[in-house]
């Protein structure tokens with residue numbers, strides 16, 4: 086799976102965008118502690134991994150276009166027979182060069198001492214200030230150490246540039262290689278969702294569906310869930326990030342599942358909502374049809390003529406009109422939108438970028454304006470309606486209904502490509518397959 090040329094190509098593209106005489110300093114993520122001396126399974130920093138492919142902790146990449154520097158230097162943990170027996174293999178400095186394409190590699194223990202030499206007579210430092218504060222201190226100290234070398238005629242860097250404006254624009258526009266992984270993440274996620282639809286029965290616990298989905302993610306070659314799987318039955322569906330997943334699914338409940346696999350550092354993200362017993366009630370179906378109409382039309386709007394905002398505004402309009410028709414909300418629609426009274430039923434945005442992070446990086450603005458979609462972007466489209474169970478202004482049969490429908494859309498020059506289209510959402514199709522396994 087690991088293809089060094091993919092990463093060397095990314096590094097070339099990255100380096101070509103730096104100002105002359107610059108150095109980029111990119112640490113990977115620290116290890117996160119779970120409990121006492123037990124840590125979470127390690128996940129590298131997304132940006133660090135995007136440029137290096139290196140997945141071990143305690144590593145720093147230095148990319149430079151300074152003539153006297155190597156283009157790509159990696160600091161990594163040393164080989165250590167004893168530690169490798171306990172915690173797994175290490176590439177070491179030889180592996181950093183041979184397998185990961187570093188021009189030069191050192192052990193991480195030498196980083197502090199060597200860092201100032203990478204900053205001498207350099208114009209700009211590219212870095213993410215604020216992301217890892219302990220690392221910021223090391224970098225600031227090194228910068229200061231270089232300032233003190235003025236007697237030797239050495240200049241210190243003048244500017245620190247936020248790495249994000251280059252890195253995140255790169256990550257926002259997916260390459261054909263990125264899309265292979267993205268498509269697979271979407272496919273596995275779609276299959277897992279359908280598995281849950283077919284398996285669901287009233288009387289099951291939410292956690293059983295969670296386990297089914299997460300089992301499928303891992304068994305399909307994914308690392309596991311890219312974010313905590315949401316299995317929300319009944320009124321739990323009105324809690325946007327409900328991850329407790331401990332309650333019994335009752336006859337007559339809707340089940341809202343929002344889940345995504347992390348596959349080779351790419352995330353799927355799909356939400357489906359369906360009746361546990363295989364049949365929508367009249368009110369559930371009425372609200373479902375509104376959300377589905379908004380979702381289908383918004384998916385179609387993912388073209389280079391539109392922006393995140395125009396898509397969101399359309400979702401709001403369709404759903405407000407629908408809720409007024411159902412007498413769940415009071416009209417007129419223009420006033421409900423103007424006064425934002427709809428926000429008690431729809432309080433989130435309609436989409437987010439998707440990729441290496443599930444809520445992926447990349448600016449939604451360009452030249453001071455909301456930017457239009459561009460080919461290579463991947464966005465979710467996920468309108469929803471959540472009717473509070475205690476809202477006495479709403480007819481009782483509608484209270485506690487929460488519905489969200491989410492797909493992952495790749496923007497192409499010819500229009501939207503729905504990467505999760507295979508995941509059922511047509512209400513007739515849902516009723517056909519629910520509980521069929």
Ligand SMILES: [Mn+2]
Pocket residue numbers: 354437465467491
């Ligand atoms: Mn999402």
